Amino acid sequence: MNDAAMTPGEAPGHDEDTAPISRIVAEVAATFPGERITLGDMAEAFGDRAFGMLSLLLLLPGLLPGMASVFGTPLLILGVQMGLGYxxxxxxxxxxxxxxxxxxxxxxxxxxxRGLKRIERWIRPRPGFFTSKAGERIIGWLTAYVAIMLILPGPGTNGPPAFGNIVMALGLIEHDSKVTGIGVALTVAGCAFATAILVAIGWLGVAAVGWFF
Structure with a gap:
């Protein structure tokens, strides 16, 4: 890859053997060759693709134990802004x-x-409801809800919502309404699972207080 030839808004060429996440991250890495990359620089460089790019980069750590809550607040801000139509x-x-x-x-x-190969191979530009402004607002509010799930502590509550939102973000970046729709369904299911666990933990906590007092 010729880093010098790439501009911030220019994506690397698509390659059948290179998964979308790898291509997207390669684009980010080529645009910012330094040791560290700031969120502000990425927001400026990628313009109207920045919501999807930043969401994806903030969500990837959500698949790793103990890292998700750190990225929940910036993800919440992104989701609310997208939901409001920014x-x-x-x-x-x-x-x-x-x-x-x-x-x-x-x-x-x-x-x-490696974990998303089956979904990634389907991704291609496909216009539809979820590439419209109304669809993007729905994606934004779902992203905000996922961020809340990442912020709140709970066993096993980070991975499922984060995975669904990663699929949503990939569809958003690639302007693929079908894959974004699949991501929406996965995100709703993941958030329902995480919410049920958090509600159960809350109920057990209240019950435990009642037993002692």
Whole structure:
């Protein structure tokens, strides 16, 4: 890949053997060759694709134990802004300065692509409801709900919502309404699962207080 020839809004050529997550992360890494990449730089560089790109990069750690809650707040802000109809993200300065290591990003991309191969091979530009403004608002509010699930502590509540939202983000970046719709269904199911666990934990906590007092 010729890094110097790539501009921020230009995607690398599609390759049958390169999964979308790997291509997207390669684009980010080529655009920002330094050791660390800030969220603010990515938001500026990728324009109207920034919501999908940033959501994806914030969600990848959600598949790893103990890392999801750190990225929940910026993801919540992105989701609310998308739900309100913003065309590009407007990150607070304190979040815009947050950065990720280039090496960590590449490592996460490789691990995630292996788990998403079956879905990734279907992704291609397909217009439809979820590529419309109304569809993007639904994606935004679902993303905000996923962020809340990532922020709240609970055993096994991070992975399912994060996985569904990653599929949504991939569809959004690639303008694929069908895959985005699959991601919406997976996200709703994952959030329902996570919500049920959190409600059960809350109920057990209240019951435990009642037993002692």
């Amino acid at each position: 065309r590009v993200p407007k990150l607070p300065k304190v979040l815009a300065r947050q950065s990720v290591k280039r090496s960590d990003l590449l490592r996460l991309a490789g691990a995630s692509s």
